[in-house]
Amino acid sequence: xxxxxxxxxxxxxxxxxxxxxxxxxxxxxxxxxxxxxxxxxxxxxxxxxxxxxxxxxxxxxxxxxxxxxxxxxxxxxxxxxxxxxxxxxxxxxxxxxxxxxxxxxxxxxxxxxxxxxxxxxxxxxxxxxxxxxxxxxxxxxxxxxxxxxxxxxxxxxxxxxxxxxxxxxxxxxxxxxxxxxxxxxxxxxxxxxxxxxxxxxxxxxxxxxxxxxxxxxxxxxxxxxxxxxxxxxxxxxxxxxxxxxxxxxxxxxxxxxxxxxxxxxxxxxxxxxxxxxxxxxxxxxxxxxxxxxxxxxxxxxxxxxxxxxxxxxxxxxxxxxxxxxxxxxxxxxxxxxxxxxxxxxxxxxxxxxxxxxxxxxxxxxxxxxxxxxxxxxxxxxxxxxxxxxxxxxxxxxxxxxxxxxxxxxxxxxxxxxxxxxxxxxxxxxxxxxxxxxxxxxxxxxxxxxxxxxxxxxxxxxxxxxxxxxxxxxxxxxxxxxxxxxxxxxxxxxxxxxxxxxxxxxxxxxxxxxxxxxxxxxxxxxxxxxxxxxxxxxxxxxxxxxxxxxxxxxxxxxxxxxxxxxxxxxxxxxxxxxxxxxxxxxxxxxxxxxxxxxxxxxxxxxxxxxxxxxxxxxxxxxxxxxxxxxxxxxxxxxxxxxxxxxxxxxxxxxxxxxxxxxxxxxxxxxxxxxxxxxxxxxxxxxxxxxxxxxxxxxxxxxxxxxxxxxxxxxxxxxxxxxxxxxxxxxxxxxx
Numbered sequence: 001x002x003x004x005x006x007x008x009x010x011x012x013x014x015x016x017x018x019x020x021x022x023x024x025x026x027x028x029x030x031x032x033x034x035x036x037x038x039x040x041x042x043x044x045x046x047x048x049x050x051x052x053x054x055x056x057x058x059x060x061x062x063x064x065x066x067x068x069x070x071x072x073x074x075x076x077x078x079x080x081x082x083x084x085x086x087x088x089x090x091x092x093x094x095x096x097x098x099x100x101x102x103x104x105x106x107x108x109x110x111x112x113x114x115x116x117x118x119x120x121x122x123x124x125x126x127x128x129x130x131x132x133x134x135x136x137x138x139x140x141x142x143x144x145x146x147x148x149x150x151x152x153x154x155x156x157x158x159x160x161x162x163x164x165x166x167x168x169x170x171x172x173x174x175x176x177x178x179x180x181x182x183x184x185x186x187x188x189x190x191x192x193x194x195x196x197x198x199x200x201x202x203x204x205x206x207x208x209x210x211x212x213x214x215x216x217x218x219x220x221x222x223x224x225x226x227x228x229x230x231x232x233x234x235x236x237x238x239x240x241x242x243x244x245x246x247x248x249x250x251x252x253x254x255x256x257x258x259x260x261x262x263x264x265x266x267x268x269x270x271x272x273x274x275x276x277x278x279x280x281x282x283x284x285x286x287x288x289x290x291x292x293x294x295x296x297x298x299x300x301x302x303x304x305x306x307x308x309x310x311x312x313x314x315x316x317x318x319x320x321x322x323x324x325x326x327x328x329x330x331x332x333x334x335x336x337x338x339x340x341x342x343x344x345x346x347x348x349x350x351x352x353x354x355x356x357x358x359x360x361x362x363x364x365x366x367x368x369x370x371x372x373x374x375x376x377x378x379x380x381x382x383x384x385x386x387x388x389x390x391x392x393x394x395x396x397x398x399x400x401x402x403x404x405x406x407x408x409x410x411x412x413x414x415x416x417x418x419x420x421x422x423x424x425x426x427x428x429x430x431x432x433x434x435x436x437x438x439x440x441x442x443x444x445x446x447x448x449x450x451x452x453x454x455x456x457x458x459x460x461x462x463x464x465x466x467x468x469x470x471x472x473x474x475x476x477x478x479x480x481x482x483x484x485x486x487x488x489x490x491x492x493x494x495x496x497x498x499x500x501x502x503x504x505x506x507x508x509x510x511x512x513x514x515x516x517x518x519x520x521x522x523x524x525x526x527x528x529x530x531x532x533x534x535x536x537x538x539x540x541x542x543x544x545x546x547x548x549x550x551x552x553x554x555x556x557x558x559x560x561x562x563x564x565x566x567x568x569x570x571x572x573x574x575x576x577x578x579x580x581x582x583x584x585x586x587x588x589x590x591x592x593x594x595x596x597x598x599x600x601x602x603x604x605x606x607x608x609x610x611x612x613x614x615x616x617x618x619x620x621x622x623x624x625x626x627x628x629x630x631x632x633x634x635x636x637x638x639x640x641x642x643x644x645x646x647x648x649x650x651x652x653x654x655x656x657x658x659x660x661x662x663x664x665x666x667x668x669x670x671x672x673x674x675x676x677x678x679x680x681x682x683x684x685x686x687x688x689x690x691x692x693x694x695x696x697x698x699x700x701x702x703x704x705x706x707x708x709x710x711x712x713x714x715x716x717x718x719x720x721x722x723x724x725x726x727x728x729x730x731x732x733x734x
Contacts, residue, residue: 010037012044017070020046023150023163023194033100034081041081045098048072048163050087056095057083082135097136097181099165105133105140105179106170114144115173117387120452122395123313123403126175127208130184130224138181139222141167141189143206144388145359146174148193153178154203155189155219162192162200174388188219190353195360202352205310207364207392210322212298212314218353220311225403228326232405235333239407240459242289242338243485245525246652248623249571250613251340252288252579253531254279255305256296256319259576261591272315272324276331284335286579286606287613291332292340292410294532296325300351305532305588306342307412308349308379312396315404322404329405338407340463341400345393345445346413347379356380364389370430374416376423384417385441394449401457408461409453411484415467417442443482450483461485463527474525489526489570492517497534500561501545504643504665504725511640514564514662518637521569522629528570530578535586543581553666555581555601556695556725559608559688560662563727566612567622567649567660569632580606604694611693615686619731620651621658635659635675635712644669644722646712648677656732658685661722668698669722675712681705682718682730689723698723704730 012020012031019025020032034043045053045064053064053074062083064076086095106114106125113119114126126142133140141153151169152162157180167176183189190203205212209220230236241247257269259279270278283291296319298311306316315325332339348364350356355364365380366372372381383389400406416422421429421437432440450462463486464473475481495513502510535541546554546561558581566572577586580597596602616622625631636646643664650657657677663669676682683703689695704718711717722728 011067011075012073014069017067017073021048021070021073021163023152023166025166026149027169028166029100029168033098034078034083037077040077041079043076043078043083043098045074045085045100046072046164047074047085047087048161049089049159050074051089052087054086054088055083056086061086097138099178099180102134102136102179102181104168104170104177105131106142106175106177111170111173111175114175114388115171117391119391120395120398120456121402122391123208123210123399127206127210127313128189128220128222130222130226133179133181136179136181137184138179139183139187140177140179141206142175142177143167143191143208144173144175144392145191145193145363147196147361147363148176148359149196149198150194151176152192153180153189154192155183155187157183157187160190160203162194183222185222185224187222188213188217189222190219193359197360199360201357201360204358205353207311207355207358208313209311210314212311212317214317215300215302218300218310218351220314221317223314223322225322228323230326230330230405232330232333236405236459239338243407243459243461245627246624248289248617249527250288250616251290251292251527251571251573252283252286253292253294253529253573253575255294255532255576255586255588257302258586258588258591260594269318272320272328275319276328280328280331280335280337283332283337286610287617288337289613289617290338290340290407292573293342295342295344295412297344300349300354302588304349307344308347308377309344310349310351310354312344312393313399326404333405339405340408340410340461341406342412343397343400343409344412345382345396345449346417347374347377347381349379364392368430370424370428371420374423375428376416383441384439384445390441390445390448393445394452397449397453398456401453401460407459408463408485410463410465410488411446412465414446414464414473415470417446418466418468418470446482446484447477451477454483454485463488465529466490485525486527486571487524488529488531488573489517489521489524490529491520492526492568492570493529493531493534496561496564497530497545500557500664501547503547507643507664508640511643514645515637517568518632518634521632522627525627526570527573528565528568529573530565530575531573532575532586535575535578538585540585541582542578543583544585551601552694553725555605556666556689559605559693559695560664560725560727562605562609562612563686563688563729564645564660564662566616567647567658567662567727567729569626569649571626572616574609579609601694604692608688608693611686615729619658619685620655621649621731622651622729624651624655625649633677635714642667642669644672646674650677656734658732659730660727661720661730662727663722663724666724668724671719672722673709673711673717674720675710675714676706676716676718676730676732677714678732679706679708679716681733683733684728685731686729687723687726688728689726695726696723698726699728703733
């Protein structure tokens with residue numbers, strides 16, 4: 001059917017037409033698309049690749065007429081506002097839906113909350129959402145850029161031409177939006193932003209995008225994250241008991257990119273779906289209760305290990321799309337494993353496609369480098385005091401917990417957030433309003449985050465990597481604390497690793513490095529971390545830190561240390577590879593030395609860690625009061641000359657107590673008398689010198705029986721054999 005040629009409309013004035021064609025019009029929706037002109041409907045289209053344009057309607061075709069002054073601009077009267085467009089030019093023809101035919105998606109409530117900076121589920125409004133809108137299927141794009149003169153979504157669908165799809169500004173909120181019909185899952189896109197000075201910025205990835213291209217490509221990718229269909233309801237309903245202070249929590253920390261690689265396929269890392277089988281089954285076999293992943297938010301540089309994220313709302317595509325990350329989480333839940341994500345709200349990289357000077361101004365970061373530039377990492381620091389930025393971060397924490405059923409967040413580099421002078425010399429930082437060094441805005445952000453996630457998502461946990469003595473990190477917000485569930489015990493880690501790396505003959509001079517941690521062990525809800533930070537940057541592996549002239553001595557030291565760690569109050573965390581004594585320092589671009597894991601002393605250490613996890617889970621005295629002083633009692637803390645330590649652990653009423661004894665010298669101590677807090681038989685529940693672990697099989701023939709000999713302040717005691725370089729754990733049997 002030949003296109004109808006209704007009477008010509010009144011063409012746009014030349015200056016308006018030229019601003020549309022240049023992408024400089026302040027309100028393109030007021031010009032483009034269908035508009036009433038008298039009793040007629042006039043459609044205006046800008047398509048710089050077209051020489052001819054036709055509107056296709058149920059009532060027939062209507063030809064749109066080229067503007068007399070501006071190439072690519074067409075206008076014409078149409079019989080219906082329900083139409084599609086057909087462009088022709090340079091020997092080609094293309095049909096498409098007109099984005100400017102559609103009204104806004106965001107409602108008044110969204111607009112109000114976005115403007116106020118209180119939209120808790122920010123990701124439901126901003127980002128790229130595949131949806132139906134006004135009878136069409138497509139993607140709604142929305143972004144915050146308050147100081148921009150113009151924002152356009154660009155991609156292959158519009159030849160990366162920012163003039164084709166300028167977005168609608170939503171009043172004073174600083175939010176821009178547009179619905180693009182026909183755009184769906186898997187489509188790469190970015191934002192072209194014209195700053196207030198009229199200059200175009202580097203194309204920006206979506207701060208709230210749900211997917212991204214494989215690095216080094218930097219575009220965001222449309223991902224439909226709706227409709228997964230979770231089947232872990234039983235886990236979700238019961239997980240609170242697994243995250244509480246009185247629960248056994250033993251965390252396996254993993255960098256997914258280097259846990260295991262597929263060398264028969266070019267050395268690629270595991271996919272999320274492969275990790276759902278291999279990693280989950282391994283962690284379950286080893287007896288861990290939780291998996292903790294180094295950041296899985298999208299990041300441009302592999303060498304940052306994820307700690308310099310650009311896409312906080314996008315699971316990294318290195319291992320697969322978002323639904324496959326959900327497969328991994330659900331698989332972990334099926335095997336009884338909680339999932340914790342490292343979360344990085346403290347800083348972000350300066351990559352041109354990222355958040356830096358996002359709309360031509362210091363939007364997400366502080367303008368003053370004394371507040372906004374991190375000297376240690378050459379990154380930018382969020383402006384925590386800006387309502388919209390705080391909302392962006394708090395909502396992101398909630399996003400991972402709600403959308404991906406993650407069970408906890410470990411917050412990275414909290415100390416760097418809490419102090420304005422962190423790693424800065426005098427004159428390089430700006431005091432707070434009271435003249436002090438505390439970052440009051442960051443403190444408020446962390447409290448808000450914890451109050452929000454604990455209030456909105458039942459049963460989760462948060463943990464702070466905080467290396468100073470900042471008070472009440474793991475106390476509730478309403479009690480004046482930061483509100484975290486747990487805090488990493490960095491002091492314990494530093495002291496005890498410094499102790500154990502020394503030759504045994506020198507340890508007696510550093511005895512207090514083991515005992516000092518008990519002075520403050522119950523001031524916070526502590527996790528004892530042997531993390532990735534301890535096996536990089538020349539620090540060597542855990543096995544490499546151990547003294548000794550032979551592998552047997554080094555492994556014995558490490559076994560004794562792990563026994564000490566699992567017997568010590570506090571939840572446990574061990575970085576991958578250290579459970580079997582990897583020889584080499586961790587390398588993020590390789591994988592673990594799995595050939596070693598199944599052999600000799602490595603296999604013995606691996607069995608020990610598995611058994612420690614099992615004993616820890618099954619023995620209430622070893623976990624129920626991890627964070628309470630009533631659960632601990634020194635038996636021997638003064639035997640520095642022989643480097644022996646002994647203490648008792650207690651659970652709740654009726655729980656059998658346990659006794660932990662460490663001998664950190666290579667001398668076997670026969671008939672060493674140890675006080676015991678209960679009468680009767682004590683089972684030798686674990687001995688790190690057992691033959692099965694690679695030791696000499698010296699010990700107590702399965703247990704000891706107490707005698708009415710007062711010792712170590714106890715009415716009962718027993719003569720115990722302490723193997724060299726060992727830890728033994730006795731559990732009362734009655």
